[in-house]
Amino acid sequence: MLRFILHALAVLILTLLTQIGGIVYLIALAAAHAFGLRRFPAKFALFLFCYAAATVATQFAAPAFGRVPLSCLTSAEDRLVVRSPIYCALNRNYVTPKLRDLAEALAAHMDAQFPGTVTVALDANFSFVNGFPLLPHLSHADGKELDLAYYYKDVGGAFLNGATRSPIGYFAFEEPGPGDELPCAGRHDWLTTRWNFDALQPLFPAYRIEEQRTAAAVAWLTTEGVARFGLQKIFIEPHLKNALGITDAHVRFQGCRAARHDDHLHIQIE
Template sequence: MLRFTLHALIAVILTLLTQIGGIAYLLALAAARAIGTRRFPARLALFLLCYAGASFAAGLAAPMFGRVPLSCLSGAADRLVVRSPIYCALNRNYVTPEVRNLAKALAAHMDQQFPGTITVALDANFPFMNGFPLLPHLSHTDGRKLDFAYYYKDADGNFLNGVTRSPIGYFAFEEPAAGDELPCAGRNDWLTTRWDFDALQPLFPAYAIEKQRMSAAIAWLTTEGVSRFRLEKIFIEPHLKNALGMTDAHVRFQGCRAARHDDHLHIQVE
């Protein structure tokens, strides 16, 4: 009974992390039993083989369910890149074709306006099933959402192309200054993903947002993104919206129960 519970728990965790990892794990268990092996290295190899096969099959099948992958294989000429291969390894890089077209068009626009600029994509969605949660995000459940990393500059004002403060693009927050708008001040919600990760902040390099590129990207999203790709909303923290001078109604605050959005830009289409 204990062994069954452990296997079930591992399958659930892998499913929550990757959507298809639980199925791959169960297939690997069945294969290990069929060939009569109990050795951990052999079982691990079987799981990795099953998971790789399931991930490859997901990439082929996802378009039939209305989703396509953002590629983690980028070359020197690519201007849209996924921040880390971990997003593809965990199958968190799937979007609707319209969102992928929007992302490519945004990257092309930024490259045209600021030659050589790389636009960095972060978490997207899983390949299948509307409503399946992409933890810890609350809304990445239907292929219509995508996160972008900010554009950064160093202390000397030099643009850092394709660089993020955090290795995965998240959790390196742009802290509000004294007097900035703080919509969640004084709240003590216990059911929330609005984590501050104070202990992590000193570990990240002291880069600053490159406001010219950030403003240009948001301006394009709220014009061309709306008219051509049916962009519905952009999430960003109010103090950054004010600092960038954004007044468009599509640029919104995500609420106090959702994750902070002063480390990345969230977009979604209709």
């Protein structure tokens, strides 16, 4: 009974983390039984092989379901990059073709306006099935959402191309200053993903948002992005929206139950 529970737990966790991992785990388990594999290293190696094969196969199958991958295999000439291979390894790098085109067009625009600038993508969506949750996000369930890293500069004001404050691009927040708008002040929701991770903040480098590039990216998204690609909304924390001088109605606050958006930019198309 304990073994069954452990296997069921592994299937659940792998499914939530990668969407395809639970099925792959069951396939690897059956294959290990068929081949008479008993030692854990051999079973684990078989699972990794099956998972790698399934991940590659997913890239070819996903377009039939209306989604395409953002590649982690980029060259020095690419201006749109995925922040970490972990996003591709976990199959969290899928978007609709229209959203991919929008992201690539934004990156091309930023490179044209600020030569050499790299635009960094973070979490996107899983490869199959609308409505499947991409935890811990409350959306990212239909291929139409993508998170982008902010553009950063160092303490001396020099632009840091392709850099993020945290290794995965999340959880290194731009803290509001005195007098800034605080829409969630005084709330203590028990069911929320608005985590502050206060203990982590001193561990991140003291980069700051590069205002010129970040404002230019939002300006393009709210004009060309809307007109050409049907951009529907952008999530930014109010204190950053105000600091960047953004007034466009497509730029919104995501609500107090969703994750903070002063560590990344959320874009969504219709």
